[in-house]
Amino acid sequence: MDTKPPLPLATQVAAAFDWWREAGVDADFADNAAGWLADPVAATTGNSREEPPRRIVETAPPPPPPVQPVGGDSANWPDTLPEFRQWWLADPSLDEGGIAPRVASRGDVGAELMVLIAQPEESDTERLLSGPTGALLDGFFNAAGIDRDKAAVVAALPRHTPVPDWRGLADRELGKLLSYHVSLYAPKRMLILGRNILPLCGHDLAQGAATLQIFNHDRGEIPAMAEVGPERLLANAASRARLWQRWLDWTDR
Template sequence: MSQPPAGTAAGHSLSALVDAAFAWWDDAGLDGMLSDTPQSWLESDRKAAAKANAKAGNGAASFAPPPPPPAMGGLARDWPQTLDDFHAWWLETPSLPFPPARRIAPAGPTGAPLMILLPMPEADDEAGLLSGRGGKVVDGMLAALGLARDQVYCAAALPVHVPMPDWGQLRAEGLGALLAHHAALAAPQRVLILGRSGISTLLGHSLPNNAADLREFNHDGGCVPAVFAYDLAALVARPAHKAALWNRLLDWTGTDLT
């Protein structure tokens, strides 16, 4: 029986066998050399190593972190400066990452005696903000306070309903600053926040679980008295929450908002 030539195995050259071995490891997911030398995963160390390699002429490109995401709503200097302009911008601007067809506009006059602020429209708000089941709860409270819906300013921090939003991330993307600007344009005398945990986080409060203890809403134009309450879904589901909120409103307003 004849033997394969020296330097081959089963008729394959040594270089072909080496290439096949490397290809096998590459398919297995090993695409770099192994080393017993400890490697740092810290970004600062990686930058320093990249600079050292570049200076040494190793051809390694310096480490560049990805650019930050664009601020939600774009640059603050480009935000509308009147409430009417803000309403139109809120529904149309491409700088908000939400489908324009699903956005819901705020409603109400500038300088209203009360601003009702929601984290976002409710899932059943189809005809407008607070047009669903939660709106009936709000209308009942307003009637007891001697106010009609068209006398108050109703707004939401988000223009659409978003299941389980990450409020911390939304704040990092600039939504909290945009909300403060919106409130400054509306210039209400008081603010009732129905969704205290999300709004509190959005505004940068360090203890959102203690939002019920907050008494003011800070915005670009200063601060106004505020009540931070449970969201509408909780008020609808648990009548005890409505009773507690009503007692707070009586203490807060002295029953006279007009």
């Protein structure tokens, strides 16, 4: 039997490369991939200059826009109560709008008692606290012997807002505006209803509402008593009883 002479080594190597190329394999896989069939890299000469590494410049994000205080510049706030009430109903810097209408505070300057609440009732349109909370407050006034038309009622917000951002509003100096609003009335006593607004009155929530005894403002200070909000009073007889007992103790001093 005739045997074919072996192929030259160069031919065998070329055939092997052709086989691997047809199989679609042109690189081995080690820790670092290396091309088997890649064109050889031209040797660099001593005169070649390597490109210096590019410097990555990190840019800081732009600073956040400055926080705009509720009510804008305090220098522009009206300095009489009638003018303030009109401003309260119309000035765009007080809030970002909403479905409910704005409602002004009510009562006379120098009132025997001011009731401070977080916001108008959902049903309020022209008179502050014209719904169930107002009826509850009228009953309290009658029991306490206070003429409801002479008592002052002030809300921290100009309109009913379903979920107010109290922390954000405090950061935007709503407390400063509230203090100014109260100072225009200069009441003899204050009843503050609602834990959410206590920080706006300069009170630390960790101390408890019962420890608040004074409301400070730029023109002086007012004896104050704080209790739970109107919604809690409406829903809980024990809260109403506690409010009444504390009121009696407070006014007997």
